[in-house]
Each structure stands twice: as structure tokens, then as C-alpha cells.
Amino acid sequence: MDLENLKDRNIGEQKYRMLDLEPTPTTGWGKFKRVLRRSVKLELLVGLKVTIREMFKALFMGEMHTVKYPFEKLPISPRYRAIHEMKRLLESGHYRCIGCGLCEKICISDCIRMDTRYDENQRKEVSEYTINFGRCIFCGYCAEVCPELAIVHGGRYETASEQRASFSLFEDMLTPIDKLKEQKEYPGFGAVSPNADENIKPTPLAY
Amino acid sequence: MSENLITVTIDGIECKAKEGEYLLNIARANDIFIPAICYLTRCSPTLACRICLVEADGKRVYACNAKAKDGMNIVTQTEEILEERKAIMQVYDVNHPLQCGVCDQHGECELQNYTLELAIDTQEYAIADTKREVKDWSSVLHYDAGLCIVCERCVTVCKDMIGDAAIKTGPRGGDKLDKELKESMPKDAYAMWNKLQKSIIVPSNGTDHTNCSDCGECTAVCPVGALTERDFIYKANPWDLREVPSACAHCSSACHIYYETRSESISNPEEKIFRVKNEWNYQTLCGAGRFGYDYENRDAKRDPDALVRAAETVKSAGTIKFNSMITNEEALMLQTIKEKFGVKLVNNEVKPFQEFLKHYAKAAGHMLYKDSFADMRECDFIISVGSKLRNDNPAARYLFNNIQKMNKGAGIYFHPVGDTLIPTFGKSIMTFEHKPHDEEYALLLILKLFGDHEKLPESVKEKFNEDLVARLGGDSESFEATFEKMMKKKESFALMVGEDLYYHPKAANLAKLVALVEESTEFKVAFIPPKSNALGVALICDLDQECEGVVVGYNEPGDFKISALGDGEFDIPAMNQQEGTITNMNKRVVVLNAALDYNGYTLNDIMNKLGLGESLTVDWTSKLPLNKGYQVARFDDLPDGFKNDMSENRGYLLANLSVEREEIELEEFNEKALEGDIAYRCNPQRQFNDFSDKAHQIFEKFALYASPERAEELGERVRVDFGESGAIELPVEVDERISGEIVEVPDFKSAYGVYDLFGQNRYAEVKITKV
Ligand code: SF4
Ligand code: SF4
Ligand code: SF4
Ligand code: SF4
Ligand code: SF4
Ligand code: FES
Numbered sequence: 004m005d006l007e008n009l010k011d012r013n014i015g016e017q018k019y020r021m022l023d024l025e026p027t028p029t030t031g032w033g034k035f036k037r038v039l040r041r042s043v044k045l046e047l048l049v050g051l052k053v054t055i056r057e058m059f060k061a062l063f064m065g066e067m068h069t070v071k072y073p074f075e076k077l078p079i080s081p082r083y084r085a086i087h088e089m090k091r092l093l094e095s096g097h098y099r100c101i102g103c104g105l106c107e108k109i110c111i112s113d114c115i116r117m118d119t120r121y122d123e124n125q126r127k128e129v130s131e132y133t134i135n136f137g138r139c140i141f142c143g144y145c146a147e148v149c150p151e152l153a154i155v156h157g158g159r160y161e162t163a164s165e166q167r168a169s170f171s172l173f174e175d176m177l178t179p180i181d182k183l184k185e186q187k188e189y190p191g192f193g194a195v196s197p198n199a200d201e202n203i204k205p206t207p208l209a210y
Numbered sequence: 211m212s213e214n215l216i217t218v219t220i221d222g223i224e225c226k227a228k229e230g231e232y233l234l235n236i237a238r239a240n241d242i243f244i245p246a247i248c249y250l251t252r253c254s255p256t257l258a259c260r261i262c263l264v265e266a267d268g269k270r271v272y273a274c275n276a277k278a279k280d281g282m283n284i285v286t287q288t289e290e291i292l293e294e295r296k297a298i299m300q301v302y303d304v305n306h307p308l309q310c311g312v313c314d315q316h317g318e319c320e321l322q323n324y325t326l327e328l329a330i331d332t333q334e335y336a337i338a339d340t341k342r343e344v345k346d347w348s349s350v351l352h353y354d355a356g357l358c359i360v361c362e363r364c365v366t367v368c369k370d371m372i373g374d375a376a377i378k379t380g381p382r383g384g385d386k387l388d389k390e391l392k393e394s395m396p397k398d399a400y401a402m403w404n405k406l407q408k409s410i411i412v413p414s415n416g417t418d419h420t421n422c423s424d425c426g427e428c429t430a431v432c433p434v435g436a437l438t439e440r441d442f443i444y445k446a447n448p449w450d451l452r453e454v455p456s457a458c459a460h461c462s463s464a465c466h467i468y469y470e471t472r473s474e475s476i477s478n479p480e481e482k483i484f485r486v487k488n489e490w491n492y493q494t495l496c497g498a499g500r501f502g503y504d505y506e507n508r509d510a511k512r513d514p515d516a517l518v519r520a521a522e523t524v525k526s527a528g529t530i531k532f533n534s535m536i537t538n539e540e541a542l543m544l545q546t547i548k549e550k551f552g553v554k555l556v557n558n559e560v561k562p563f564q565e566f567l568k569h570y571a572k573a574a575g576h577m578l579y580k581d582s583f584a585d586m587r588e589c590d591f592i593i594s595v596g597s598k599l600r601n602d603n604p605a606a607r608y609l610f611n612n613i614q615k616m617n618k619g620a621g622i623y624f625h626p627v628g629d630t631l632i633p634t635f636g637k638s639i640m641t642f643e644h645k646p647h648d649e650e651y652a653l654l655l656i657l658k659l660f661g662d663h664e665k666l667p668e669s670v671k672e673k674f675n676e677d678l679v680a681r682l683g684g685d686s687e688s689f690e691a692t693f694e695k696m697m698k699k700k701e702s703f704a705l706m707v708g709e710d711l712y713y714h715p716k717a718a719n720l721a722k723l724v725a726l727v728e729e730s731t732e733f734k735v736a737f738i739p740p741k742s743n744a745l746g747v748a749l750i751c752d753l754d755q756e757c758e759g760v761v762v763g764y765n766e767p768g769d770f771k772i773s774a775l776g777d778g779e780f781d782i783p784a785m786n787q788q789e790g791t792i793t794n795m796n797k798r799v800v801v802l803n804a805a806l807d808y809n810g811y812t813l814n815d816i817m818n819k820l821g822l823g824e825s826l827t828v829d830w831t832s833k834l835p836l837n838k839g840y841q842v843a844r845f846d847d848l849p850d851g852f853k854n855d856m857s858e859n860r861g862y863l864l865a866n867l868s869v870e871r872e873e874i875e876l877e878e879f880n881e882k883a884l885e886g887d888i889a890y891r892c893n894p895q896r897q898f899n900d901f902s903d904k905a906h907q908i909f910e911k912f913a914l915y916a917s918p919e920r921a922e923e924l925g926e927r928v929r930v931d932f933g934e935s936g937a938i939e940l941p942v943e944v945d946e947r948i949s950g951e952i953v954e955v956p957d958f959k960s961a962y963g964v965y966d967l968f969g970q971n972r973y974a975e976v977k978i979t980k981v
Contacts, residue, residue, distance in 0.1 A: 103311035104447035118475045127312040127444040131476050207336040
């Protein structure tokens with residue numbers, strides 16, 4: 004592209020209309036007259052009409068419009084990316100994370116760490132898992148890469164606390180075992196697409 | 211080697227190669243990619259995977275075992291070949307557990323890589339799975355048959371390189387393939403599957419345990435997560451590890467290794483070594499190198515007062531006693547201290563070797579042995595004298611074995627301590643269990659058999675009249691016939707000389723005989739330096755015989771101990787915490803890099819206090835003595851690695867400088883036989899020094915090692931009395947691969963002063979009593 008194109012602002016045809024304003028008074032007397040006129044005409048209340056009406060409705064007719072945060076919260080989009088949640092398997096209650104480390108690797112702020120070990124049942128145990136929320140930029144890559152739908156973003160956006168560490172350990176993010184029934188699948192980044200079945204080619208089985 | 215080079219064309223690219231070289235190796239040397247799974251360089255092709263299929267002059271051949279002929283035209287990919295390769299990968303993926311997520315090979319797995327490379331996105335084949343067990347084969351080996359693709363690389367390396375042949379293929383008990391498949395699927399894929407479906411890997415001895423050298427090389431070569439190190443299982447994901455190239459410091463081979471480090475855990479951010487890896491196509495490790503890595507000096511601090519004290523002590527000391535766990539740079543600093551302050555330098559591990567080299571140099575006219583072990587790989591006849599090959603130097607032992615396997619070689623092993631493993635390396639191996647201190651006769655026999663008698667002095671030829679074979683404990687009747695058979699079609703010869711010759715009452719004589727072998731035969735000759743950097747110390751330091759005055763121990767006991775083991779008055783970095791160089795047995799100056807942090811002072815800091823220092827330890831690298839063959843090379847400029855054509859590109863080779871030659875005059879031979887119980891100074895496999903002992907995966911104990919029969923006689927614990935030089939009490943351990951009466955006393959713990967017990971010899975008459 005050459006400069007000519009840049010210079011052509013291409014704003015098209017504009018239809019501006021000048022407001023029909025009375026000239027601004029310049030003398031002290033003229034100014035005083037205008038203040039007097041405006042006060043007597045109660046123009047202010049015209050502006051506040053809607054507000055006052057809604058205030059009456061809210062106070063006396065039970066039609067409240069604002070949310071009483073923090074006593075009330077609005078539902079947020081399921082695709083909102085706030086503090087992570089670690090899901091469990093519904094069948095066994097075991098945490099879903101297998102310790103594959105993909106989230107750790109993909110994380111562009113390098114804020115995920117995990118400790119794993121070979122446990123007594125010959126499985127990979129995730130003995131600790133943390134996200135440093137001081138660095139996390141809530142990009143959602145971890146949730147997208149996770150092959151187990153184990154790590155997802157939750158809706159917990161209130162991250163003011165004395166220490167961000169207070170919600171960054173495995174147990175802080177894991178669905179509490181007594182809340183397992185309420186655990187919901189996450190429809191955001193990395194979730195199974197509705198037409199996933201169509202995209203899969205079945206593997207033959209010899210049984 | 212002055213072989214004629216031929217030309218082959220691979221995918222239109224002209225490549226020069228040696229006649230008879232495998233196509234795959236030629237392609238690799240010229241940066242042409244041919245997929246290959248089962249082939250290991252330096253080992254025999256097994257044709258297990260068949261994926262390396264190519265077309266040579268229109269015919270289908272396997273690149274890993276087809277030999278190059280002049281003018282050959284090779285196409286690495288046709289539609290038909292691609293079809294085969296895809297089918298092969300599909301077959302490998304049949305019933306392969308979907309557990310990449312937890313697998314330790316994840317991210318560096320060849321099955322993953324080739325599945326992606328060949329874009330396998332569908333599966334056409336299926337067969338019922340068989341239950342395959344997870345087994346711990348030894349204290350370090352973990353085998354998950356479920357993940358094994360039976361490429362047999364582990365089996366091949368263990369047989370062709372290591373020599374243990376501790377594992378083999380065993381029955382899998384899988385279903386038979388459907389007959390129709392033979393017609394319907396690509397035929398190489400079918401053949402591969404047919405074999406795969408029949409086998410898994412099992413220990414060769416019929417038990418659940420390998421009872422092997424525990425070198426872990428099989429785990430290194432395994433392309434998938436089937437064979438892994440027990441300690442590493444599920445500990446860290448490979449991609450989180452930081453790779454630090456360096457050299458193993460345990461023996462004089464100074465093998466190229468990678469330390470793989472990561473922060474210890476979430477709660478401890480300190481860097482820690484998680485495992486050691488190697489370039490297994492070019493370099494084979496032993497158990498000490500692979501598992502003996504965590505010997506760092508952890509909690510060292512900088513205490514300025516201690517530094518002042520250390521500098522003062524060093525300056526006023528009578529002697530600095532050290533060993534060969536030391537870099538060239540540190541050795542040079544000690545030498546500088548000696549030159550400035552007249553402190554004596556005592557090194558029991560190196561002094562006799564240094565003397566031996568001096569005698570040899572005078573007789574041979576050059577400072578160092580003529581050849582290197584790396585040159586010997588082409589030989590087809592190899593002789594070892596004076597080395598307990600299995601224990602002294604794994605690299606030399608692998609070479610001895612590899613020559614038998616790859617070059618249809620033959621070998622002679624001279625050693626007083628019987629070894630049941632060495633004879634299994636090949637069909638043409640002769641062993642002589644001669645009497646201790648009879649090594650002169652072994653060299654005489656070599657001179658008699660191979661030497662140009664014209665060139666030999668009369669004093670030597672005189673001795674040929676004796677029945678040397680009988681003297682060495684062989685059978686002179688059958689010798690000639692056996693020897694003739696061994697010599698069939700043999701063209702190039704090699705002699706490895708070991709530590710027994712340096713620690714010998716007639717070491718000077720032996721050095722001269724070795725020089726004679728070098729001069730009057732076609733043999734390639736190389737010495738095995740006794741311990742890690744023994745060659746470097748021998749060249750750089752001017753060593754003294756006896757300690758005097760206040761002794762400063764440098765990783766050795768002493769009145770003031772400077773130690774990298776964390777047990778001294780002053781801390782120095784261990785070999786995995788510092789930069790520097792080592793002079794290895796191939797006469798190569800190789801690079802050490804620091805894998806871990808070190809917070810304390812170094813020897814260079816002491817030097818600075820004494821006004822002799824450089825700004826960095828590695829500034830000493832370019833000051834290594836030119837008159838010993840070193841170069842003026844900056845540490846940072848030294849290369850480190852291997853090239854695709856398998857050549858070693860590490861550091862630089864020492865120049866072999868000429869020295870004035872003296873007439874060879876032999877002294878009387880040693881005639882005094884040792885009597886009674888005989889002890890031999892020798893470490894168990896995988897143990898070399900205090901540092902290997904500190905590593906948590908090296909389990910071999912400080913004990914008296916004996917053959918099973920002898921151990922039974924000796925009971926659980928014995929006192930070994932060396933007469934005047936003292937005695938030592940040791941538990942008794944069985945080494946199933948020792949035979950005969952001689953017992954082995956290790957020297958890897960410096961605190962026990964085992965060198966002082968043995969004096970200038972490796973064998974000693976002792977009295978062994980049960981306690
Ligand atoms: S990607 Fe998922 S399964 Fe893998 S470690 Fe992260 S949370 Fe666990
Ligand atoms: S061996 Fe390779 S393909 Fe198999 S589970 Fe492990 S990483 Fe995946
Ligand atoms: S254990 Fe590994 S190296 Fe050995 S056959 Fe199986 S896949 Fe190959
Ligand atoms: S550890 Fe070494 S000796 Fe043992 S089976 Fe593996 S390759 Fe063979
Ligand atoms: S101890 Fe010797 S043979 Fe073993 S890995 Fe180290 S340098 Fe190589
Ligand atoms: S690499 Fe050639 S057959 Fe496997």
C-alpha cells in the first residue's frame with residue numbers, strides 16, 4: 004500500500020447538523036439572567052426524571068435493577084476464564100489429572116508446576132500441583148491442551164486476597180468430594196465439540 | 211584406514227562412502243533421512259522393524275543391512291514403500307496402550323514420532339491383546355511389556371555392545387495372525403507383525419531377574435517407554451528437564467553424557483539431576499556413568515575465614531595428597547602450588563602409571579601410546595593384558611566384546627583372576643589365568659607369536675625357548691591348533707594394556723616390552739589409565755612418592771581436608787558442579803560442564819588468595835602444558851558432541867610428542883611367585899571412587915569380593931592381613947562372575963587407605979581370617 008491510500012481517510016458523505024444554540028452571554032448581567040432562567044424552569048429535574056422514577060419503583064414497588072454485590076452475583080458466561088478448577092471422574096471420584104505435564108509445558112507464563120511419582124498401584128500419582136496465579140494470564144491454553152478435561156477454567160473471578168497462593172494448590176482447585184454430584188462439565192476451551200463423534204474414525208477391535 | 215571410497219546416489223544426492231558400509235549409515239552421514247527403528251550403529255542389524263525399506267537399483271532392500279556397492283542408486287521412498295511403512299506403524303499401534311499421557315518416553319518416543327511422521331490417522335488392523343506383565347528386572351531396570359514393540363534394540367545392545375547378553379526374546383503367547391492377512395496386507399508389515407505377535411523380552415537366564423552388569427544401556431536405547439530406569443519412573447516429564455552436555459568423571463573413558471536436571475520439587479526449587487542420558491548411537495555408558503550422578507557437594511557456603519585458613523594451610527603444607535577425580539585445570543593449579551611453594555604432590559592412583567609412561571616413552575621414543583581405543587573398533591583380533599576388564603574400564607570391555615561380535619573377531623584375555631563373563635563374548639576367545647606378576651610372559655608370548663623377530667633384541671628372543679604357554683597356565687599341546695583357528699582371516703590387531711602392569715614389581719620391564727610390541731608388531735597399542743583423569747594428572751603434575759609434613763587431603767584423607775564430598779574443612783565443587791576438562795584414555799581432552807549450582811569457593815579462589823589465580827577456573831584450560839601435547843585452546847571454544855557420520859567431535863586430541871629414545875635393556879624377569887592367599891586390588895563393577903559410592907543408585911558395597919565357592923569358605927566377614935602394611939576388616943560378598951581363589955579388595959573409599967595396604971602392587975600376599 005502506498006502513502007496515498009493512507010492519506011485518503013475515505014470518510015464518505017457526512018450529514019452534520021448545527022445545533023440551534025443561543026449565543027453564550029458575555030456580560031455579567033447576561034450570565035446572571037441565564038442562571039436564573041434555568042433554575043426557575045427546573046431543567047435539572049427533567050434530567051433526573053427517569054432516575055427518580057426508577058428509584059421510587061425500586062424502593063417502594065420492589066423492582067430493583069442493580070445487583071447487590073457482594074451479596075448477589077450475576078451468572079457469567081460459561082466460557083469465562085477465571086481461576087482454574089480440577090475435575091474428578093464422576094464414576095470413581097478420583098481426580099482426572101494424569102500428570103501428563105502438557106499443561107505445564109504449554110503454559111506461556113510458565114506458572115504451572117507438578118510433582119508426580121510412581122505409586123503403589125503402578126500408577127502415576129500427582130502428589131502436588133500448583134498454579135502461580137501471580138503469573139497466570141488466564142489464556143486458557145492449559146484447559147485446551149488437557150487430554151483428560153481435568154483442568155478447566157472456572158467462574159471464580161474474585162482473586163483479591165492476602166496471598167494468591169491461597170487458591171493455587173491441587174486441593175484448592177479440585178472439586179470437593181462431597182460436591183462431586185454438582186460438578187459440571189466445562190463447555191469452554193478444549194471441551195469436546197458437539198460433533199466430536201462425527202470426527203472420530205473407529206478403531207477395529209478383535210473381540 | 212586407507213580404504214577406497216565409492217560413490218552411491220541416494221535420492222539423487224551423490225554420497226561418498228566406504229565400500230561395504232550400510233546404506234543407512236551413509237544416508238545418515240549425508241543428512242538424508244531414512245526411517246529406522248531397530249538398527250543401532252556399532253551393533254548388528256536385526257531386521258526386526260523393516261521400516262528402513264528402500265529401493266536400491268530397483269530392488270527392495272533394508273537400508274540397515276544392505277551394503278553399499280559402487281554406483282548404487284538408492285531411492286528412499288516410493289509409493290509402495292510408503293504403503294509398507296504405514297502398515298508397519300499401524301501394526302505397532304495395534305493394542306499399544308493409550309498411555310502417552312503418563313509414559314516416561316512421552317515426547318521423545320520413536321513410536322509417537324514415526325506414527326506422526328507417517329501420518330497414521332486410522333487403524334485397519336486388530337488382534338486380541340495378551341496380558342503382559344510389568345517387571346522389575348534388577349535394582350535399576352523396569353520393563354513394561356505392554357509398551358514393548360519388540361524392536362530388540364535392548365537385546366542387541368546387551369549382546370553386541372555390553373556383552374552380558376542378559377536379555378533375549380521370549381514367548382508372548384499371543385494369538386496367531388489371520389492367514390488372509392498374508393495376502394491382503396503389505397508383506398513386510400505382515401512379516402514384522404508375525405514375529406512381534408510371538409515375542410516379548412525376558413531375562414536370558416530363565417528367571418525374573420537379569421543378574422547383569424546393571425549398565426542401563428538397554429533403557430537408553432529403548433525407543434519407547436517399555437524399558438526404563440526404576441528410579442526415574444513417573445518422576446519428571448522429559449521435556450521439563452534441562453540437558454547439560456558433559457563427560458562422566460568416573461573412569462578414564464570420560465564418556466560423553468547429558469545430565470538432565472530440573473528443580474527438585476514444588477517445595478524445593480533447588481536444581482537436581484534426575485537422570486543421565488547418552489548419545490547411544492555413538493557412546494555406550496556403564497552403570498556408574500548412568501546411575502552414579504548425584505554426588506554433588508550440596509550445601510557448600512562461602513566463608514571468607516575458611517578461605518584464608520585454606521590458603522595458608524596449602525601454602526605451608528608439606529604435601530597435597532589427591533587422586534584422579536580432578537580436572538586438568540585443578541591438577542595444573544596443584545602443580546603451580548608445588549612449583550611456587552615446594553609442596554609435595556602425592557597421588558597413589560597415578561604415580562606408578564606416570565612412572566610406567568616415562569619408561570615407555572624412553573623405550574618407544576614418543577610420550578604416549580601410539581593408538582587410541584577409538585581406532586581399535588575396526589580391529590578383528592584383540593588382546594588384553596593386565597586389566598580386570600569387567601571392573602577396571604567398561605569402555606575397554608565393551609570394545610573387546612564389540613570386536614568379537616561385529617568383526618567376527620578373536621581375542622586373548624590374560625588375567626590371573628578368573629572371569630566367567632569374558633569367554634562368553636565370542637567363540638574365539640582364549641583366556642590365560644596366569645600367575646600374578648607373570649605379565650612379562652604374556653607380553654613375551656605376544657612378541658613371540660606376532661613380533662618381527664628381526665627387530666627384537668637377543669635378550670628377548672632368548673626367552674622364547676621357554677614354554678610360554680605352559681608358564682601362563684595354558685595348554686601347550688592344544689594351543690597351536692586353537693591359535694591357528696583364531697588367526698584365520700584376521701587382519702588388524704589390537705593390544706590393551708591395563709593397570710596391573712603399572713602396579714608391578716617389574717613395571718619398567720613391562721613398559722619396555724610394550725614398546726617392543728608396538729615397534730615389532732602390527733598391533734595397535736593403547737593403555738587403560740588406572741582411574742578417571744589419571745592420564746591428565748600423569749602429564750600435568752610432577753608427582754612425589756612419599757607424604758611429608760602436614761598433609762592436605764584433596765578428596766583424600768589428610769590433616770586438613772579439602773573436599774568435594776562435603777566432609778572436609780574446605781569445600782570445593784564436585785565434578786558435576788564445575789567446568790573444566792579431563793584427559794581421557796583416547797588421549798582426548800574432553801569438556802566437563804556444570805550441571806548444578808555450587809555456592810562455595812573453588813581451588814581457583816585459593817589460588818587467588820595466594821596470588822596465583824586466574825579470574826575463572828577455565829582460564830587455566832589454555833595454560834595446560836604444551837610440552838606434554840596439550841594445546842592453547844580456550845575452554846569456550848572446545849567443541850563437544852558427535853557428528854552424524856559417527857565421528858567424535860569433542861575437545862581435541864593430545865599431540866604425541868617425540869622424546870629421546872634409549873636403548874631397550876631388559877632387567878631380570880620377575881620370578882618371585884606370590885604364595886598363600888592372594889588379594890587383588892579391584893573395585894566391584896559400577897564403583898570407582900567415593901563419588902560413585904555417594905550416588906543413591908549405586909548399591910555395590912565396600913566388601914571383599916570372591917567367587918561363590920571361595921565366599922562360602924570365607925563366611926560373612928573376614929580380616930585381611932597384609933603383614934607389615936596393616937590389615938582391614940571386610941564383609942564378604944559373592945561376585946558370581948569371579949572364578950578361582952584370588953579375592954578382590956576394593957579401593958573406592960579413600961578413607962580405608964587401601965593403596966597403602968597394597969603398596970606398589972595390585973596383588974598382595976595376605977592372611978585371611980574369619981571374624
Ligand atoms: S494437561 Fe490435564 S491431565 Fe495433563 S497434567 Fe495438566 S491437568 Fe493433568
Ligand atoms: S511408549 Fe510412546 S507411544 Fe507408547 S505410551 Fe509411551 S509415549 Fe506413548
Ligand atoms: S524393551 Fe524397548 S528396546 Fe527392548 S524390544 Fe521392547 S521396545 Fe525394543
Ligand atoms: S542393564 Fe546392561 S547388562 Fe543389564 S540387561 Fe540392560 S544392557 Fe544388559
Ligand atoms: S564410568 Fe567410565 S565407562 Fe562408565 S560411563 Fe563413566 S566414563 Fe563411561
Ligand atoms: S532399522 Fe532396518 S530393519 Fe529395522
